[in-house]
Amino acid sequence: MALLGEGEDNVAYEVNGELIVRFAKESDPVERATRVTDEARLLSAVAGISPLPVPEPSFTVAELGCLAYFKLPGLPLIDVPAAQRSADGIAGALGELLGALHHLPAERMSDLVSTDDQPKQLWLSEAVDTYSVVVERIPTAHRPVVEAFLDSPPPADEYAQVFSHNDLGIEHVLVDPATWTVTGVIDWSDAAIVDPAYDFGLLYRDLGPAALHQALKSYRSDIHDVDAINARAVFYARCSVLEDMAYGIETGQEKYLEKSLTALKWLYPA
Incomplete structure (x- = not known):
């Protein structure tokens, strides 16, 4: 058994090179048990709709x-090298x-996840x-x-909420380095009913403007305004890159700080 990694919410171990065993860090035993049970149900539901592999509970x-x-x-x-x-x-x-x-009616997932959609002004204040x-x-x-961004007004809070991963940073995307294909998306513990632009913002933050363009091109949504999603994605990326920098500094995980410093080139061009 080997320590695989530790985040704010969980610590994970790898057993025999094939089984991931993860423990929630929630201190309240009732809340901890509820979260694990709900996430197992959630993963089973996501596996039925996701076009990409996701973890399916073993026990x-x-x-x-x-x-x-x-x-x-x-x-x-x-x-992977930047x-x-x-x-x-x-x-x-x-x-x-x-x-x-996002095409899935959000109400179908409301018994499995909560809503996580703070006003943009609060995002800006926290940034x-x-x-x-x-x-x-x-x-x-x-x-x-x-500083100019932090002094600017945020975008409007006007959109239909959706079910989403809600933490689609590159640390949760698995790829085959030989073919550059996605082999899985992990850590669905933050999945929620959210602004459809949020996960696009994390892709923009971590992969840049060309990746955001390609992701939106493949999105093919007839429900949501893609141009509006693009604008809000930029806002989320600019806020969340500061959060990722702070996380890298506080935890000593240099890879978070390094990717954030790289992202400044397109998020806050000098």
Whole structure:
């Protein structure tokens, strides 16, 4: 058994190179058990609609906050060299995934997930606070652009909410480094009813403007305004990159800080 990784919500182990056993870090035993049971139900539901592989529960031990599933093949995209991350096929596949999730009537998933959709003004206020934490690590040339964004009004909160992954950063996307195809999407613990632009914002943050364009091109939604999604995705990307920087600094995980500093080039061009 080997420690696979640890985030804010879970710690995960790999057993015999094939089984992922994950434990929730929630301290309340009732809440911990409920979360694991609900996530197992959620993963089973997502597996039925996702065009990409997702973890399917093997077993749970609810009272321990334990969820186990067989390992999906592939390498986390965050561990791929930055220059090789933005293959069109990867972004296109993720756009198709979001199209499938967002096309599902949100009310069908409301008994499995909650709503996570804060007003944009609150996003901006939190980004201002986070900026004060990370400012010393941001190259001087980018700071005036960041500060101008933080002083600007946020986009309007006018859109139909959807069911989505709600944390579609590149650390949760698995790829085959030989073919550059997506082999799975993991960690659905934050899945929720959200703004359809949010996960596109994370793709833009981590993979850049060409990837966002390709993902939206593959989205093919006849329900949501793609141009409006694009505009809000930029807003989310600019806020969340500061959050990722803070996470990298606080946890000592340099790969989060490195990808965030790279993203400043397109999010806050000097």
